[in-house]
Amino acid sequence: MVSVQQKHYYQDSSEASGRAVMLWLAWLYLLYLQSGALGFSTGTYYESSLNHQTITERALLNVTAQVCRALAVAEGKNFTFPTQPFTAKSIANACEAPKSYKFFRSNILFIQTMNAVVDIARLFDPRYHFNDELLIEGQKLITDGLAVVKAANKMQNFWAARSTLAEILHTLQDFYSHSNWVELGNKFPNANMIRKNASIGNIADKTTATCRNCTEDVCRNNILEDVISKNILTSGYFVLWPLSGNKPTGKCSHGGYFDATSSVEPKGGICKDTLDSSHGYLHKEAAELAIAASSQLLEDIRGASGDREFLQLMGISKGPSNALCFVVDTTGSMGDDIAAVQSLTSDIIENKVGKEDEPSLYILVPFNDTDFGPLIKTTDAEVFKGHVNSLTPSGDGNNPAMSLSGLQLALIGAPPNSEIFVFTDAPAKDAYLKNSVIALIEQRKTAVYFMITDVPGFRRRRRADGNQQQTQRMVRADSQLYRDLAQASGGQAIEVSKNQLLQATSIIIDSTSSSLVTLLQVNRNVGRPENYTFSVDETLTDLIIYITGSSVDVTLVNPSGELDNSTSTGPSIITDELAGNLRTLRLRTQVGLWELGIMSTNPYTLKVAGQSPIDFIFSFMKWEPFGEFALLDNRPTAGSNTSLQVTLLEADSSTVTEVTLVESSGSGQVDGFVEAQGGGQYWVWLEKIPSVEFVVLVKGQIINSTTSRASSVTFQRQSTTSLRASTLTVTVSDTENILEPGTPLFVPFFVTTTGDGGNVVIKATNDQGFKLTFPSSLTLESGGSANGTASLTAPSTSQSGTGVTLTIEAEAPGGADTNYDVLHLTVLPKVTDFSPPVCQLVSLQSNCSDNCNQSMWELSVEVTDGENGTGIDRISLREGNGILNSNMTTADGSVTLVSYNASCCSPNVQIVVVDLVGCLEPTARIP
Secondary structure: OOOOOOOOOOOOOOHHHHHHHHHHHHHHHHHHHHHOOOOOOOOOOOOOOOOHHHHHHHHHHHHHHHHHHHHHHHOOOOOOOOOOOOOHHHHHHHOOOHHHHHHHHHHHHHHHHHHHHHHHHOOOOHHHHOOOOOHHHHHHHHHHHHHHHHHHHHOOOHHHHHHHHHHHHHHHHHHHHHEOOOOOOOOOOOHHHHOOOOOOOEEOOOOOOOEOOOOOOOOOOOEOHHHHHOOEEOEOEOOEOOOOOOOOOOOOEOOOOOEHHHHOOOOOOOOOOOOOOOOHHHHHHHHHHHHHHHHHHHHHHHHHHOHHHHHHHHOOOOOOOOEEEEEEEOEHHHHHHHHHHHHHHHHHHHHHOOOOOOOOEEEEEEEOOOOEOOOEEEOOHHHHHHHHHOOOOEOOOOOOEOHHHHHHHHHHHOOOOOEEEEEEOOOEOOHHHHHHHHHHHHHHOOEEEEEEEOHHHHHHOOOOOOOHHHHHHHHHHHHHHHHHHHHHHOOOEEEEOHHHHHHHOHHHHHHOOOOEEEEEEEEEOOOOOEEEEEEEOOOOEEEEEEEEEOOOEEEEEOOOOOEEOOOOOOOOEEEEEEEOOEEEEEEOOOOEEEEEEEEOOOOEEEEEEEEOOOOEEEEEEEOOOOOOOEEEOOOOEOOOOEEEEEEEOOOOOEEEEEEEEEEOOOOOEEEOEEEEEEOOEEEEEEOOOOOOOEEEEEEEEEEOOOOOOEEEEEEEEEOOOOEOOEOEEEEEOOOOOEEOOOOOEEEEEEEEEOOOOEEEEEEEEEOOOOEEEOOOEEEEOOOOEEEEEEEEEOOOOOOOOOEEEEEEEEEOOOOOOEEEEEEEEEEOOOOOOOOOOEEEEEEEEEOOOOOHHHOEEEEEEEEEOOOOOOOEEEEEEEEOOOEEEEEEOOOOOOEEEEEEEEEOOOOOEEEEEEEOOOOEEEEEEOO
16 A cells, blocks of 8 residues: 555544644644654755665665676676666666666556655554664564565565565664664674564563663664663654653653654753754764665575566666566457457567567457456566467357456556557457456556447347347447456447457557557547647657547648648658557658647547657645655645655656646646755646646756757656546554455545535455455544455465455546545465575585686585474575586475585686575575
């Protein structure tokens, strides 16, 4: 869950009194955020201090660079580290994956933001901050979370892996700020902090005094000498002022104005959150240790997953990091369509593999009228091609199909900002999933294209009484569902005959190209004459206009004033193609302002796209009373003010000047106030949110690198997914993200409304079909709230690492308004294997001479996983150019003999052994 809002810590019988308390706490919390009270400051208020976001980014960049270096060395290539400080762009380039920059940057931002969110979501839980001497409890959170990351990553459940990674990184980093590890003179991280049940040191018991009063603003010597000399670990106590500031006698406080315990003897504190903290003179040392510890944890994940898999988690790949994702109907009438998909797949693979536009991930989800799935995900183009070629039509082609179930599976499995293509000729059998699918579309910002064939064929599905007119009305409703989903996602519903399908799939070829950006996109449910403008900058190439609809006339005026209203070629149009309801115009690129006129009385969609490195990433952020800094992954509150975090790609050569929320189906817009934060990041403040669906439009200037002057031509980029506000808010309460097989997980949630009250319908779904119970409705008063609880149970046979997406929806009376919250869970059986594998040297032989090319050396190692071990999962080389072999030597597989031989010119080797729960033992040998 990304939405972070504090839940009902204060309830008062008097509504007015409660609101007064909440308003006061909102003011208090603004000051609290500025203080960085619970950990390395999560804001920008202490520019010379290192905050959680900076610490996290440095560790992610450092380890990713090391992984890329190892892979380059293994392939016999040179690797050059970029100039410090590292950036996402410089690391992506060094990894020979420049097209991955957008996804790598987006993933870093997600992990950074979710890291900072812990200070809000876990405000009152000292375990997450190593406060109150809960050091063992904090370690358990880290090691339990690490098990989740490894299991989820192994199953390519990257969303859950990144979310949990962000949370445990925050807690791990807080250990170095809030404990006395630095004061004890330690220069290296506590390696046992990421090892299950390992000793992290001599922890002070509850009766041991640890601090004396501070005698000055900087509490340099308030930790007792006995604690230092005996190497006793302690941490400060923290209570948010003005709550009761009790702490055990003689104990250290966290410190700072907002810590109520710091005024209780012994007064002062020991935190190192910022340079201005009680022990701020040790801030830099603590921050550097936090970076090193974060890197250590990431290296542990790397070892358990493997180098290439770790890069997948980060979003780094040789191609543009976009997924080619097909969701294909396999019912009996789909023979021609499946043949077209197979032909299209062959063309894409033939023309893209080995080139910069090769997709980094291939996803296939089949569905029919009775079933859907499984999701097939691979990075191997030939494997994907084999699965596509194995698709065959079967069964009755005249029945509705499980199209939305297949799409839901694809949305969860595909990376955010993907494009998914659904091929079908049947209506949806599972239309009840519409809101759940839209929730995932909005959260993942993924475009969905429906390739609907032979629509008139739907009319063959007559009622038993042969009522043709009734059937045609049903047909319009069927196709409207697909159009609604396409419109919400920023995709298109393309209706063609079966023999036109291959011609229409040119849009899929275009989407697999790298650096595709959207300049303009609109939807019109009621056609009318309308004029549009869009700005083409000097970085844009391959301009294309896509129009879906019937009887749509187009006029186009280029920046030179030349008019083109032909249906073939002209001054501006290179080609003009029509397939079904899809019209595609390829344009001659000309920098400047274009004018586009549409004349139609029918519904239509319009999209203008091109290729450019300049793009943006955005997230809605929201302030609310007490828990007020929230990264929203559901709909923002209608009528309220809000803020937007915008990150500009290619920020070294461009700058944002305008951010606007534009109505998707109208001309209304809301302008934002843009404030630059540095590093390509911008905060955008908005007084209100449109009451209808909207998109985000960003405009700016390109900076000439030679003259440092802004271009006279404005660039514009637009988000594709349509967003909407809601008077409802659905918030899943903070809960464990682990789902233990066979054990129900109770998920509390609450629904609030800023509108009228009434009976709110509750719907809950999960993508795995696990047993799920929830209340069917809640009753809300006007402007009020109500609580409910869902219960989710995974079968006892569920596979470790399986991702489960739980969506809880609330629908206002009359169904005109809905909102949702989404919780990502990971199936993880109870772990009993806490020990890493053991590597024991059996033999080491060499005949190395001065001429290393003429001599060899070899190594033998016996690997076991202990008495209670789960078994060895993987043995691999991290370093070394020799030959690695492994053979089990016992019937139960508990002992494995590993041999390695290499040229004496390659004297180093590092072998990584991983057991089935992700514990690893790296071993290095140099003859």
